[in-house]
Each structure stands twice: as C-alpha cells, then as structure tokens.
Amino acid sequence: MSSTVERIILAGFGGQGILFLGKVIAETGMNSDKHVSWIPSYGPEMRGGTANCSVIISEHEIASPMVTVPDVVIAMNTPSVSKFNQKIKAGGMLMYNSSLIERQEFRDDIRLVEIPANEIAEELGDQKVASLVMAGAYIKFSKLITLDDILKTLPLMLKGKKQEMLDLNIVALKKGYDYVEEKKYMFGRYVHSVFKGI
DSSP states (O other): OOOSSSEEEEETTTTSHHHHHHHHHHHHHHHHHOOOEEEEEESSGGSSSSSEEEEEEESSSSSSOOSSSOOOESSSSSOOOOHHHSOOOOOOOEEEEESSSSOOOTTSSEEEEEEEEHHHHHHOOOGGGHHHHHHOOOHOOOOOOOHHHHHHHHHSSSSSSGGGGGGHHHHHHHHHHHHHHGGGGGGGGGHHHHHTTT
C-alpha cells in the first residue's frame, strides 16, 4: 500500500459491524493527524443485505471522498467479494473473512489475505467482535496508522454502555494483528507480495 494514501472499501452483511469497522479505521486516521473520509452505505443493506462503506486515509487533502478503485477491499462475506473483487486496483489487496468465504480462484494480480475472523471471535466468546479482528489484521498492513494509534482511539469510541465491551474489543483487535504476524506461511504463493515491507 502507498505510504501517502490508502483507499479502502469494507463490505459484509448488515449486522457484521462493517460501518463500525470503517469508522474505527477512519477515526484512528483522524486522531493520527491524517486527512480522512468515511462514507457509509445506508438503506436495505441495514436489514441483512450487503452493507458497505468506503474510507480514505491520506497524508494530503482528499480531493474526492469517493472510492471507485480501492487499494484494499475488506470483505466479510461472499456477496461482498463478488461485488467488489474486480474493482481492486492491480497490485491491491483483498482481505477476506475465511470463516464465511471459501477459498477460490481469485485474481492473480492482487494480494490475498485470509483471516478466519468469525472463528477467532467465537473463541473469544462473541461473534460481534469479528470486525475488530479484521481491523487488527488490516492495521498490520497499513503504512499510515499503527496498532498504538488504534488502541488509543478505541476508548474514545466506546463510551457509556459501550465501555463494557472495550476490553474484549482490544483483545479481538490484537488477535487479528497477531494472526497476520504468526500465520505468514498460510498465504501460499502470496507470502512474498503480501508481507513485503512489514
């Protein structure tokens, strides 16, 4: 990914925490003195269809908040892969939830990262934190925001009644981050391109 701008599309079923995932990444960028945009998709998606949002994190001012050719797609379900896979720029990255998306013949000009987000979340006792697992995995690749940045941001976003979920969300975040670090060998022929520069 670029060291000056990251354009991301995040997608999944309504209820998988996609919009929150995008907001966490965007807020982290903003709290790290980056320029950011966050555009959620509302409507019938919120009732079980494919929800998505786009995030841009940049060292410079953002000319347009629209993401038509993403550097990264974070997909939580199969319909999201189908919808956004072909839009990823050549050399970009598809990070997908391998708990719900079967391995298949993807494009050979993109980097693939498979994260069993639901399985990890289930081990932690709450499927709702699968999106935070994905956030942690993404942070491992980002050149603009760090794990420390997002750990400082989460408490600001989980206040009031949500604060009781803070500890679990932090654990889920770290689990996703550590999974990328510990399971490099799992990514087959993509290992060199996916992990270059980490």
